Amino acid sequence: MVHVGVAGARGRMGRxxxxxxxxxxxxxxxxxxxxxxxxxxxxxDVVIDFTTPEASxxxxxxxxxxxxxxxxxxxxGFTPEQAAxxxxxxxxxxxxxxxxxxxxxxxxxxxxxxxAERLRAKDWDIEIFEAHHRxxxxxxxxxxxxxxxxxxxxxxxxxxxxxxxxxxGVGEPRESGTIGFSAMRGGGIVGEHSVVxxxxxxxxxxxxxxxxxxxxxRGAIEAALWVAGRPAGLYDMxxxxxxxxx
Numbered sequence: 138m139v140h141v142g143v144a145g146a147r148g149r150m151g152r153x154x155x156x157x158x159x160x161x162x163x164x165x166x167x168x169x170x171x172x173x174x175x176x177x178x179x180x181x182d183v184v185i186d187f188t189t190p191e192a193s194x195x196x197x198x199x200x201x202x203x204x205x206x207x208x209x210x211x212x213x214g215f216t217p218e219q220a221a222x223x224x225x226x227x228x229x230x231x232x233x234x235x236x237x238x239x240x241x242x243x244x245x246x247x248x249x250x251x252x253a254e255r256l257r258a259k260d261w262d263i264e265i266f267e268a269h270h271r272x273x274x275x276x277x278x279x280x281x282x283x284x285x286x287x288x289x290x291x292x293x294x295x296x297x298x299x300x301x302x303x304x305x306g307v308g309e310p311r312e313s314g315t316i317g318f319s320a321m322r323g324g325g326i327v328g329e330h331s332v333v334x335x336x337x338x339x340x341x342x343x344x345x346x347x348x349x350x351x352x353x354x355r356g357a358i359e360a361a362l363w364v365a366g367r368p369a370g371l372y373d374m375x376x377x378x379x380x381x382x383x
Contacts, residue, residue: 139365141358142168142181142206144196150187150211153354164358178206183361187211187353190219197226207364209357210234213279227371231364235374236279238356242330243374245345246287249332252341253291258314261336263288268321268329276320280330285316288332292316 141158145151146169158166168184170176172192178184183206186193193212200208210223213236223234237243253263265288267281277285282296289296292314299316311317328347333340347353356374363377 139164139362140167140180140182141165141361142170142176142178142184144184144186144192145171145188147171148188150350150353153350154185154187154357157351157354157358161358163362178203181206182365183207183209185209185211185357185361187357190215194219194222197223197230197232201226201229204229207231207361207367208233209238209360209364211236211238211353211357214275224371228369230369231367231372232370233360233364233372233374233377235360236283237328238353238360238374239345239347240356240378241345241352242280242283243378243380245330245332245343246283246375247380248343249284250287250291252332252334252343253288255291256334256336256341258292261334262311262313262315262317264317264319264333264335266319266321266329266331266333268323268326270325270327271322273322276322277318278320278328278330280328281318281320284330284332285318288316 141164143151143154143166155166158164167180168176186196186208190212193210197208200206207230210232223232226232265281265284267278269278285300286296289299292299299314301315301317303319327350331342331344333342360377364372
């Protein structure tokens with residue numbers, strides 16, 4: 138039985154995680170807390186955190202200092218400095234960090250990488266579209282960036298060298314091999330992601346739709362079961378699902 142703590146317990150994702158925990162018989166919700174509180178982690182094997190980058194970094198640093206518990210981090214929008222802080226914490230504790238805990242999205246990443254590997258950059262352009270609810274403040278989403286990284290890996294280059302900002306106004310023609318992004322914010326959209334791979338005479342579209350936040354909560358709980366007892370290190374859902382070995 139794995140004892141799980143929930144950070145941001147009153148938030149939308151925190152409530153979703155608690156709801157799923159209540160339906161399981163292999164995990165126990167041992168702790169609930171929110172920003173500003175200083176909980177005792179003694180009862181927890183793993184803490185699931187869908188809050189903000191700032192709160193996630195502070196939580197990771199505290200857990201690393203105490204040497205426990207393990208962390209599942211689903212926050213997105215990290216700066217390079219914040220991401221580096223999480224990486225440093227992972228030298229002391231096991232951390233699973235992912236921009237998306239959906240099984241479907243992680244399979245989509247593999248398909249996107251394969252498409253980018255097999256379709257020549259000279260002839261096929263890649264565009265990534267994402268849509269989320271009006272309250273989401275970071276763009277592109279963490280999932281869109283994950284999909285971009287998968288496409289860039291298929292093209293054999295880092296995303297930073299291929300990524301292009303959202304278009305506006307009159308600019309230059311598209312550069313061959315680049316990866317474009319666009320985003321929508323509105324209503325209560327849980328999450329929509331599409332990767333369009335376009336040639337002159339055909340278009341391939343790979344997409345995923347999230348219908349309910351519980352799918353992310355279920356994935357995070359599977360990650361919590363997997364990471365409990367693991368050695369210190371920074372992991373992601375590709376590790377949890379067994380797509381990456383070693």
